[in-house]
Amino acid sequence: MTIGVWVLGDQLWHEQSALLGCVQQHQQTPVILIESLAHAGQLPYHLQKLVLVWSAMRHFADQLRSHGWPVTYTQALDFNTPLLEWIERYQITELRVMTPTDRPMQKLIQKLNLQIQVTFTPSNRFIWSDEEFRQWAAGRKRLIMEDFYRQGRQRFNILMEGNQPVGGQWNFDKQNRKPPKGKLTFPAALWFKPDSITQDVINFVKQSEAFQNSHNYWHLEPFLWGVTRQQALQVLKFFVETRLSTFGPYQDAMVTKEQTMWHAMLSPYLNLGLLHPLEVVQAVEQAYSDNSNNSQLNSIEGFIRQVLGWREYMHGVYVYLDNEYPSSNWFNHTHPLPAFYWTGDTQMNCLHQILTQVKQIGYAHHIQRLMVLNNFALIAGISPQELEDWFHAAFIDGYDWVMQTNVLGMGQFADGGMIASKPYAASANYINNMSDYCKNCAYNHRERSTDNACPFNFFYWDFLARHYDKLKNQPRMTQILRNLERISPLELQKIRSLASNWHTIQVATCQS
Numbered sequence: 001m002t003i004g005v006w007v008l009g010d011q012l013w014h015e016q017s018a019l020l021g022c023v024q025q026h027q028q029t030p031v032i033l034i035e036s037l038a039h040a041g042q043l044p045y046h047l048q049k050l051v052l053v054w055s056a057m058r059h060f061a062d063q064l065r066s067h068g069w070p071v072t073y074t075q076a077l078d079f080n081t082p083l084l085e086w087i088e089r090y091q092i093t094e095l096r097v098m099t100p101t102d103r104p105m106q107k108l109i110q111k112l113n114l115q116i117q118v119t120f121t122p123s124n125r126f127i128w129s130d131e132e133f134r135q136w137a138a139g140r141k142r143l144i145m146e147d148f149y150r151q152g153r154q155r156f157n158i159l160m161e162g163n164q165p166v167g168g169q170w171n172f173d174k175q176n177r178k179p180p181k182g183k184l185t186f187p188a189a190l191w192f193k194p195d196s197i198t199q200d201v202i203n204f205v206k207q208s209e210a211f212q213n214s215h216n217y218w219h220l221e222p223f224l225w226g227v228t229r230q231q232a233l234q235v236l237k238f239f240v241e242t243r244l245s246t247f248g249p250y251q252d253a254m255v256t257k258e259q260t261m262w263h264a265m266l267s268p269y270l271n272l273g274l275l276h277p278l279e280v281v282q283a284v285e286q287a288y289s290d291n292s293n294n295s296q297l298n299s300i301e302g303f304i305r306q307v308l309g310w311r312e313y314m315h316g317v318y319v320y321l322d323n324e325y326p327s328s329n330w331f332n333h334t335h336p337l338p339a340f341y342w343t344g345d346t347q348m349n350c351l352h353q354i355l356t357q358v359k360q361i362g363y364a365h366h367i368q369r370l371m372v373l374n375n376f377a378l379i380a381g382i383s384p385q386e387l388e389d390w391f392h393a394a395f396i397d398g399y400d401w402v403m404q405t406n407v408l409g410m411g412q413f414a415d416g417g418m419i420a421s422k423p424y425a426a427s428a429n430y431i432n433n434m435s436d437y438c439k440n441c442a443y444n445h446r447e448r449s450t451d452n453a454c455p456f457n458f459f460y461w462d463f464l465a466r467h468y469d470k471l472k473n474q475p476r477m478t479q480i481l482r483n484l485e486r487i488s489p490l491e492l493q494k495i496r497s498l499a500s501n502w503h504t505i506q507v508a509t510c511q512s
């Protein structure tokens with residue numbers, strides 16, 4: 001009997017369960033990694049995402065070889081053909097794969113016609129296993145992130161003093177919402193020059209006919225992401241030493257042309273498996289232990305909440321979801337995604353700045369994603385599924401498991417409130433407060449019903465009016481709906497016609 005291990009492109013870690021189970025016989029265990037061109041062509045993915053995944057896979061294959069694993073690395077149209085050749089060559093009788101995080105990939109593997117036993121080993125790439133999350137969720141009426149996060153803190157003994165949170169409270173969010181006012185000095189980001197392996201992938205993607213569509217949207221170079229675990233660890237250390245202390249207060253702020261600010265930039269590496277979330281959480285917690293005073297606690301807790309809280313919770317909910325979740329559309333939003341999401345070509349400066357940055361590096365931070373990109377689509381009534389596909393294609397850290405919960409649940413409230421306790425809808429007021437975008441915009445952030453009114457304003461009130469009957473049953477919307485009721489019928493009519501005309505103009509622009 002010969003076991004062979006297939007390592008997927010987001011499982012690039014020596015201790016992942018499929019490899020770990022064979023480590024005693026690793027010199028006799030064939031391993032395969034496959035670049036599938038058809039798989040990469042499913043969406044017009046950001047070109048830098050293709051380079052990141054394939055270069056990281058090639059580097060990981062080299063590392064496995066240097067540890068004595070017999071590795072086959074191949075590029076093909078599909079997965080089936082190279083797998084069959086490899087199985088034949090090594091006379092493999094059992095294929096082991098760590099359970100894919102993305103459900104479509106799991107289904108694809110189950111449908112392959114390999115004529116041998118296929119074993120999924122339980123995934124160990126998250127802090128909570130799938131089974132542990134199911135047990136936590138079973139019997140709960142609502143899956144509340146805060147409950148899950150506190151249990152995670154206690155269970156893994158993170159930022160705890162006995163059974164109490166350090167600093168006497170679980171959450172320091174009030175200290176973490178500073179607008180970017182005054183003179184701020186932003187730290188440099190840690191980027192990497194492509195090595196010869198990465199440069200080969202860049203050259204391939206540049207020349208390949210298969211990705212010509214993506215070339216219309218995304219910048220391929222400069223490509224500056226890390227592609228190895230060693231580089232990912234450098235980024236983690238760099239974050240802890242140079243950014244963490246200021247990360248918390250300004251984590252929601254947005255500043256023109258500041259692409260990374262104090263953000264950790266670790267999500268691409270976590271999502272490839274180059275870093276394990278528990279080691280990231282523990283490295284950040286260590287910064288608290290190393291510091292004799294509590295001055296950074298709001299930053300440290302804020303970051304740990306994102307990884308041990310939100311990231312684990314979003315993955316757990318994805319595991320827990322039913323097959324209908326991807327088609328959720330509670331508001332029945334059906335407008336097509338505006339073309340400017342792909343091009344960045346819009347007079348709305350906030351969207352223009354963020355979309356331009358996404359074109360350049362495939363990244364925007366969580367508030368840019370939630371309160372600008374998602375918010376606009378929500379209030380303008382864009383199809384949640386079209387938006388999710390766009391997020392999945394555009395972001396360097398985008399995968400099915402990340403985007404379903406974050407875009408459909410959190411950003412679009414398409415699940416009717418399973419994840420978010422209210423829709424994240426906001427007018428220009430929020431964007432003007434948390435960014436410097438509005439002062440250089442063609443629209444007026446104070447206007448909601450004039451010809452120069454900011455579209456975030458007229459869409460915000462139109463959204464509330466359009467869905468009044470649904471929203472009035474949401475407890476956290478009561479006060480907001482009272483504000484809507486104060487708008488005169490005449491002004492509301494003007495607002496609603498601006499919203500409707502905006503869509504008419506979009507359609508006309510697309511057809512011309």
Ligand code: SF4
Pocket residue numbers: 347348349350351427428431432437438439441442443444445454455456
């Ligand atoms: Fe965005 Fe409106 Fe501000 Fe312009 S005025 S930057 S569109 S929020």
